[in-house]
Amino acid sequence: MAQPLSEQSKAIVTATVPALEAHGGAIVAEMYTRLLADEDIKALFNQSHQQGDSSQHAALANAILGYARNIDNLGALRSVVERIVNKHVSLQIKPEHYTHVATALLGAIEAVLGQAASREVLDAWGEAYWFLANLLIEAERKMYDDIANAEGGWKGWRDFVIAGIIGESASVKSFVLRPVDGGPVLRHQPGQYLAFDFDHPDTGKARRNYSISCAQWRILPDLR
Template sequence: MTQTLGAQTIALVKATVPALEAHGMDIVHEMYARMFRDPAIRDLFNQSHHGASDAQPRALTGAILAYAGNIENLAALAPAVERIAQKHVGLQILPEHYPHVAEALLGAIRHVLGEAASDEVLAAWGEAYWFLANILIAREKRLYGAQAEAAGGWNGWRDFRIEDVIRESSVIKSFVLRPVDGGPVMDHKPGQYLTFWFEIPGHPAAKRNYSISAAPNGETYRISVKRESMGLASGWLHGQAPGTVLKVAAPAGEFFLDGRPTRPVVLLSGGVGLTPMVAMLEALVAEGAEVPVHYLHGTHDRDTHAMRAHERIAGIKIQDSRPARDVLPFC
C-alpha cells in the first residue's frame, strides 16, 4: 500500500487510539445499529456473527484499532486487507455500499465520543476511511473480474441444486451441489469457501460461509456442515433433501493451498475444521504431490469423526488408531 494520507490526518487518527481502546466496541455496536436500520444493508451481513458471541463487532473493533495504530505503516495490514476483500466478495459487497458504512461509522464516533469527536477528528477519520475503502474497492474489483473471467465463473448469486446428501458423522452432513443451469463451475483453490444466501421461512435472509470439502472437479462443489444446536442456517440445511435449490456466490477466501508444494505438508484440524483440509488432501492426491503429507485431526469421539471412511481420497486409507477423545490420524 502506498502512503498518501496527510500528516495532519495521520496525527489526528493516531491521537484517537486511546479513545478507541476505551470505547471501540461501543462505537462498533452503534455503527452496526445505524446500518441495520436499513434491511437491504442488514441483509448484506452474516447475522450469526452479531449474536451473543459478538464475533464480528470484536473483529471490526480490532481492525479499526490496527488501522489507527498502523496508519503510518499500512503495508503491515496487507494480509488483513486481503482477508476483508475476500469476505466482501463472498458477501457481494459493492462500491455503492461503502457510503452507508462511512455515514454509520462517523455518526457512531460522534455519538459515542461526544465533544472529543471534533469536526477535525471526524474529517480525519473520513479521509482515513475512504483511503482504505478505495484500496478495498480496487482489490474487490479485481477479484470480481477474476471470478467472471474464469472458466465456469460468475458474479452475484447463482442457483445450485443439492444433488446428494451424505451423512458423515452424528453431527456433520455433506451436500453435493450442481449448478441449475447445467454449466461448469470454476475451480476453487483448496481451502476456499462458498457463501450462501438462505431464504428460511419466517426469518430474514441468512448468509453463511461454508468451506468446500472436495478438490476442484469443474462440475460440482461439496460442503460439509456441522449442525449447531442453536444454528438457524445449519439446522435448516440439515433438513434439506436432494432437489433443494440454493443461492451461491463464487468461491472466495485467502486461506488455501497454493500450487504444487515443494516442501512437506502438515495439515491440522479439529471437529468440522476438517473441511478445507480434506479439500487440500484430495487436491494433493489428484495432483500427485511428490512431498510427504501428514494430516492430524482431532474430534470429540468416533461418532463425531466425519469422513472416517472417506474413499474419494485415492490411495489414502482413513482409519482410527487412537482411543476416542484423542487425536485421530487421517494418514
Template sequence: MAAPLDDATRSIIKACVPALEAHGVAITTEMYRRLLANPDIRDLFNMSHQKDGEQPRALALAVLAYARNIDNPGVLGAMIERIAEKHVGLNILPAHYPYVAEALLGAIAHVLGDAATPEILDAWGKAYWFLADVLIGREKEIYQSHEVAPGGWVGWRPFRVGRRVRESETVTSFELVPTDGKPVMRHVPGQYLSFRLDVPGHGSQRRNYSISSAPDGASYRISVRRIPGGVVSEWLHDSVHEGTELQVSAPAGDFVLGGPAASPIMLLSAGVGLTPLMSMLDTLMAGESAPAIHYVHATRTPQTEAFGQHIRKLATTGRVRHDVFYSRETALETAEDAGTTQHAGRLTPAWLKAQARPDTVYYICGPDGFMREMVAVLKAAGVPDAAIRFEFFGSAADAELAA
C-alpha cells in the same frame, strides 16, 4: 490507487488509538445498530454474529489495527485481503460503502460526544475512504477474475443439492451442482462458498461454508455441523434435501493451499474445522508427487469424527501419517488401521511441541481457542510465522489471532 493520507490526518488518527482501545467495541456496536436499521444493508450480514457480539468485536480490532498502523497500512495487507475476499463472497459493491461511512462517523460522534471534534471526524472520514478505495480496488480485481475464469461467475448463481451424506452424528455434507448444467470455477483448496438463503421464519440469511471437496470443475461440497439453536445449520440439516435449490457466490477466501513445494505439510484441525483441510488433503493426494503429509485431528468422540474412514483409507497408502484425538474418551477399544494412531484424550501442547519441525508448513483450522493454542506452541518451537497458516470460522474476534 488511493491517494496517500496527509500528515495531519495520520497524526489525528494515531492520537485516537487510546480512545479506540477504551471505546472501540462501543463505537462498532453503535455503528452496526445504525447500519442494520436499513433492511437492504442488514440482509448482507450474518446476523448471528451480531447477536453474540462477535462482529462488532472483530471490526473494533480491525479499526484499532488500522489506526495503529496508519503510517504504514501496507503491513495490514493480509487483513485487507481477507476482508476483500469476504466482501466478494457476500457480493458487497461500491454502492454499499457510503452507508458504512455514514454509520461509522455517526457512531464515533455518538460514543465520543464532545471529544469527537470536527477535526477528528474529518480525519476519520478521510481515513475511511482511503481504506475503502483500497478495498474497492482489490474487490474489483477479484470480481473480474471470477468473471473471466472458466466456469466462473459474479453475483448469485443457483445450485441444487445433488446429494447429501451424513458424515458423523453432527456433520452432514451437501454436494452442490449448478442448475444450468455448466462447469463451475475450480476453487483453490481451502476456499469457501457464500450463500444467500431464505430460511422460513427467519428471512434472508448470509452464511459462508468451506468447500470440503477437491476441485473438479463440475461441483462443490460443503460439510455443515448442526449447531443446536443455529438458524441456518438446523434448517440445512432438517429441511434441505436432494433437489433443493440454493443461491451461491463464487469461491472466495485467502486461506489456501500454497503452490507446489517439497516442504512437509501438517494439516491440523479440530471439530468441523477439518472441512477446508479435507479439500487440501484430497488435492495433495491426487498429485503425483505429494510432499510428506501429517494429518492431525481433534474431535470429541468417534461418533463426532467426520471423514474418519476416508482419512484412514488414505493413511493406509503410506503417503499420509494420521493422528486422531478423542477429547472425551479415556480409553479406546477400536482397532487401528495402518498409518493411523488413535489417542484417548485431548490434543495437548506438549504432544504438538514434540512433533513441531521448523521445515514444515502448518495449516490450522478449528475453534479460536484451539488455533490460538496451536499457533503459540508452534511459534515457541521455532516455526517461522510464514509457515503457520490458519483460517477463521466466524469474524476473527480473537485479538491474538487477528494480530
C-alpha cells in the same frame, strides 16, 4: 487509484488511538446498531454474531484500532486487507455498501466520543475511511473480474440445486451441488469457501458462508 492520506489526517487518526483503545467496543456496537437498522444491509450479516460478547464486534474493533496504529505503515495490514477482500467478495459486497458503513461508523464515533469527536476528528476519520474503502473496492473489483474470467467462473450470484445429501456424522452433512445452467464450475483454491444467499419464508433474507469439502462441490457448514 486512492489519493494519499494527508499528513494532518494521519496525525489526527493517530491521536485517536487512546480513545479507540478505551471505547472501540462501544463504537463498533453503536455502528452495528445503525447498520442493522437497514434490512438490506442486515441481510449481509450473520445475526448469531451480533449477540452478547460478539467475536465479530471484537474483530472489527481490533481492525479499526490496528488501522489507526498503522496509518503510516499500511503494509503491516496487508494480510488483514486480503482477508477482508475475500470475505467481501464472497458476500457480493458492492461499492455502494461502503457509503452505509461510512455513515454508520462516523455517526458511531460522534455518538460515543461526544465532544471529543470534533469536526476535525470526524473529517480525518472520514478521509481515512474512504482511503481504505477505495483500496478495498479496487481490489474487490479485480477479484470479481478474475473469478468471472476464470474457466467455469461467473459474476454475481449463480443458481445451484442440491443433487444429493451425504451424512458425514451425527451433526454434519455434506450437500452435493450442481449448477442450474449446467455449465462448468471453476476449481476452488485451498481455504476458499462459498457464500449462499437465502430467502427463508420464516427468517427472511440471509447470507451464510460454507466450507468446500471437495472438488465435487460437496459443502460443509462453516461452524466457526
